[in-house]
Amino acid sequence: MRSLAAFAIRRSRLVIAGFAVLTLLLGAGLTRMKFDDSIESMYPVDAPLTVLEHQLEKTFGAGKLLVAVVEGDIYTPQALTDLSSLTTALQRIPGVERVTSVANATRMADDDGLLRIDKVVDPQHLAANDIAGIRDFLATSSLYGHGRLVNAQGTAASVLMQISSSGNPHAVVAAVREALAADWPGAAHLAGSPLFEVEMRSIALRDLPLLVGLAALLIVLMLYLNFRSFRGAFLPLLAVGIGGVWAVGAMGWLGAALTVLNVIGLVAILAVGSSFSLHLLGRYAYELATGRNKDDAIRLAASETGLGVLISGVAISAAMTTLVLSSIPTVRAMGLLTAAGVLAALVASLLLLPAILHLLPVPRRLPEHEGRAGSGRPLRGLTRFVIRRKRTILVVAVLLAAVGAIGATRIVPDTAVLNYFRKDSALRQSFDLVARVFGGTSQVEVQVKGDLTDPALLRAMLAFEHGVDAIPGVGASTSIADVIQTIHGALTGSAGLPDTPQAVAQELLVYQMSGNVSDITQLMTLDHSQGLIQITTSATSTESVQKMLHAIEGVAATTIGDRAQLGYTGPLLLQLAIQDALLHDFIVSLTLAIGLVVIIDSLVRSLAAALVTILALLVTIVLQYGVLGYLGLPLDLATMLLGTLAIGVGDYAIHLTVRYMEERRRGRPPEAAMEQSLMTSGRSIVFTALTLGAGFAAMITSNFVPIRTLGMLMDFTVVSIGVMSLTVLPAACLVFLRNPRPLRARKGEVSTHV
Amino acid sequence: MSSRRRIALLTVLSIAGTLGLAQAQKYTTGEEVMNAVDAKPTPSNLITTMTMTITTASGQSLTRQMQVWSADDGNKEVVKFTAPADIKGSGFLSTTLPDGSKQSMIYLPALDRTRRIASGQQQESFFGSDFSYEDITDLQSGTNKKYDSKLLKTDPGPVYVVEATPRPGADTAYDKLVLQIPEATLIPTKIEFYRDGSLLKVMTIHKTVEVGGYTLPSDFEMKTVASGSTTTIQESDFQVQDSIPDEVFTERFLRR
Structure with a gap:
């Protein structure tokens, strides 16, 4: 770390130029970025249900079902004529493979010994008795009965469209809406899986710039509150901006596609990346305030605090990389993007930030550093409380974890894609109406082999x-x-x-x-x-x-x-495959993430310290899932990611453990060491929690329910981790880590640390 | 040879070739080409064996074999299925009445029952294939009565590319056909069928045979563009007849 810091100072212009060139090169990949709004990106690709669905789609040309429901007095000559025109217009739309409505339905009938196979509706013959015949036929037909094409009251008709899987659902849906507006004078509603893709694109186009922009704004606000300077607010943003451009640009060059879930990744890069700079700039300001010259302050910040930043950054990336094992493409893409973006932001924080600080003049006004008045008083009170009540805190934490664990057992998985959209959205309301009138828009497909x-x-x-x-x-x-x-x-x-x-x-x-x-x-x-x-x-x-x-x-x-041999699938059942995949991903990713974070944390510190830190995180995660259970929130695409994200994002708690161990190595008794640690690192932990919380708070404004829920829960999580880091973690250190033994001694111990 | 001379020679050859082509071209309008096609003699009475294979876009295929008796230029027709086994013996009889209307009957041996069926759905599928009854009929009787024709271009061969558009009141499912007709055979080798301005189907005639002094298509294929399904028909055992007895076109023959 010392060599890296020295290099950044010595070759500051070269480092800045190198970052500029790399950012331009990788940034060019942004223009090649594609967006994947396909619903398939949400399904586990290898699950038997998915495989069977594709097989049936190929065999029976099933495509995707789009249902239009038109309202009006259907059993009138005008309405039936309009339905015929509408059906013809829909059949002409490229990408619409098959249209079924009362207007093109056929019937076989015995007509005085003559077998007739003709259309149910003949627009040339729509006298009262013809229409009565149509009504009778639809009421009794085993093919079209059950209100399949016209509801029992005759107030709504359905038009079923099979949309080509290879077609462009956006163009098809737009053309269908145009045809409905032109050929049907009454109200019309659309339902069906192609609408998911249209809606997801619309949400992503809104959310990607809005959420990322809002997160950046809130983070800048928190950073400004911490550093009270524009430099302190915008330098972290530069580092995470570079991280984001590198990660998304690389995806563009590699031909990968963004999905709506990548919003989470981008916000996570912003929030986590900012926290790296927050720690480094905090240490830099502290060293300046204690009288060190600029380059010494940079060197100490980059080498000492930088080590902690490096470890937590690598740990977060490793935790997010575990999502690559998911069978759901959108989860894999999100994991990779976040891991790459966090790593890039880490590199920018450790190399670019020192180079820029070297070229910039020393700030005239330094922020309040740790241990001074302001945050000092409440931290001192907290420290005394923790030292006095350490066992009580641990007992409460265990009780909370138990309550959380009980709550977690109440979690019900719900991976219905429809529920990813807000209840008050036009899409949900349209689906609800179609379901009410025609008994549902989803299909279960049963394969019969025999x-x-x-x-x-x-x-x-x-x-x-x-x-x-x-x-x-x-x-x-x-x-x-x-x-x-x-x-x-x-x-x-x-x-x-x-x-x-x-x-x-x-x-x-x-x-x-x-x-x-x-x-x-x-x-x-x-x-x-x-x-x-x-x-x-x-x-x-x-x-x-x-x-x-x-x-x-x-x-x-x-x-x-x-x-016969039976097989079950269909878009509706695919959510069961999503559920299985999510449960698998949840267990595998969380276990691996915990393991990796423990290993990475312990590589340069001590296994016991890593275990104590992760214990505090685990209490938070159990509590997190308990809240999910008690609030009746389902385990879905977003809440599955919660644990892994929390493990990665929450590793900032390790800064306290590191500080405590340093104080112990310097000979302070455990209680005094913890008091010193809380007094010096508490402020960074509070502001890291606030910065992370601000970033994830932006996700609450999303129209995509999993992202919104994740935003809310991540805010709860970062606040919980902050509280745990300042209470349970110190108490655990005082009970279980009284005499820490580092795996290797650190060279050149310095007298003061952040 | 200098490049200037080479260009001059190529220009001369090109002009000569174009003139030669123009001289070889027998017909100058679409109507002339289609009149020539229709004037080409075809047998009035014919018995053939037809093997029809339907292949869906997903690769499923079904092959049916049938024997076809056709008399009075297609005004009387009997189709009897010989394979696969489950439909063997099923038959279809169609006759055109003096008033131009059609009378059709089916026979299903498994039910031991004949049923009269309503006809007139010329634009519907021919036994579930990509061909419609109209396509089959037009192959036999020509399209000239229903369509106006325009010569689009003449390709080397010469092969005439003719655009046919329906005459007012014509009973057809299509709003345009584009035919490729070699002058040598005057049998279209490719027909594109358009509906609502879009290419709907493409028929290709792969092979013709000489039977009793007639040149007849024997191997053709129809592809439906949107669905990707294809139907091939191979005709064999052509028997050109002076006449086919009336008793063939009866319910009794159908049941036999």
Whole structure:
């Protein structure tokens, strides 16, 4: 560290030029930055549910479902004519693979001995009796019944659109909205997964500049409050700005894409990176105030405090790098961005900051340093309290941890993508309306592998559909069995299904003579070996989806049994895969992060010191998840990240441990050493907590619920860590670390430290 | 050879080639080309074996084999499926009545039942394939009656590129066709079908055969652009007949 500091002072202009060139080069990558708003970036790529979903999408051309609900008096000639125009207009939109509405639905019917296969709605024939016929047909059809296309009251109609997975959902949704405005005179609402991507992009375009800007502003404010100078406020910002540009620019050059979750990473870089400079500038000011010359003050700050900064920076990066093990692409990208940005900010703080300080004149006014009046009095009172009540504090901490642990058991995972959006958002309201009118916008897809011409299997599929209909939250189901039942009824005049596989194949042939072949291939493969049952559902929360899936599996066991091999997937069920992945990531990342932080902290200090420090952090994390449980906040994409972020961000507590060990090495008894440590490092800890809290507070303004929740919880966390660092950690040091043994002695002990 | 001379020679050759091409070109308008196509003799009565393979974008495929009896320039037609086994024996009979309307009937052996079915959906899928009944009919009877034609260009060969747009009141699903027609065969090798201004389907004729003095397409493919599905039809065992007995186009024959 001493050599590094000496180099930064000796070659200050070279260092600044080097940073400028590197920032320009890497910054050019910003222009190549892409944004990934795909919903797939939120799903674990290798999970069996995801793999099956892609397989079914390929096999049945399912694409993504976009549902338009139009309101009005549907059973009128004008409304049906408008629906026909709308359906035609939607079919013309590039990227819309298939449109199903009452306007293009077909029916097979016996017309005085003549088998007719024609459109349900003929715009040329919309007299009162024709419309009554349409209404009767929709009420009784096994394919379109259950209010699939028009609700029972006739006040709303749905238009189902299959959107190509490879298409541009933004262009498609914009064109669909245009068509709805042009061709439907009444109210219209949209729901479906393509809207998630549109909404996520819109949120990200708003959040990325706003949140990062707001975080920077709040951090600058906190830094100004600490240093009372523009230099103190803006130099840290320069270091983290460079960190952000390097990290995002490198992502651009590497062809990686930003996701909405990267907002967390950028804010974390800002907050954590600022805290590095905060410690260094604090030490620099302190050394100047004690009479050292500029270069000596820089050298001491960079070498002594810099060591602590280096260790905590590496520890944070290591903790965030553990997220690379996640199977969710957006979590991986966030982890990498944060780790890279924090490392870059660390390098800028340790090298660029000393170089700039060397070239700048000594500040005329120095901030209040530690131990002086102001923060000194409350810190002294706190120190006395901690020393007097150290065991009580530890007992309270253990009790708090126990209460937190009990609360943590109440956490319910909820990874429903819909819940990532605010309840009052237009998107949620639209989805709620569609769910109310048509019983849901989500689908469970059941893959059926077997001989789909086997009448016994088809009968079992009908029984299954009938059975799942009784499950709460489950709406209409569709399968090839419904299509065949419809054909059979029209051909023979009798209800039920054909008796032989040959009859099934031949009836399907009849349907194909004038029906669209995709009516069949969207539900069954051409070789009849694989089928798809689509179940509409209004369930959203992960818990209700889990229960519903369990119930569906129960019905399948009693109706289909071993007649076919079944597989379950669909956008709704993918949240179960997210849940499994998150739980896995949570355990792996948190364990690894704790391990890495302990190892990194102990490499240059002592294992016992590292363990004591991490103990304080663990109490905070347990408390954090307890709060989650008591407040009824679910474990989701954001709250899963909380533990790992807290371990990384909260490692600033180690500064107190380091200071205490230094005081012990200098021969002070434990209580006196801790008093001196709290009096000198307390202010830095308070302002680090305030700076971090200010940065994460900006996330509370996000429209993306996980980011907003994470912002709130991270604020709770940094405040908790601050409190723990000033209470539980000193108490733990006084009880468990009375005689610390460093792994190696530090050379050149200095008499005063921050 | 100096570069100036080389350029002069190339220019002369190019002009000569263009003139030669213009002289070889027999037709100068789209109407002339399409009249020539329609004037090309085709058998009025034909029996063939058709193998149709439908392949979806995801790679699923289904092959069906059928025997087709066609009489009176396609006004009477019987299709009998011979494979796969589960639909073997199924049949389809279509006849055009004197008033121009069509009467159709299907026979399903598994149900031992014939049913009259309503026809007239010319624009719908031909047995679930990428071809529509209209595509099949137009292949047999030509498009000249329904479309106005314009010669877009003449490619080397010569191959005429003709744009056909529907005449007012024409019963068609398309608003434009673009055909590539080699002068040598006057059988289109490629047809692009447009609807609502977008390319909907592309048909390619890969092979023709000489049967009884007629040149007939025997191997063709239709690709639907949006869905990515493809249907290939291979015709074989062509039997050009002077006439086909009326009893072929009856319910009894269908059931046989």
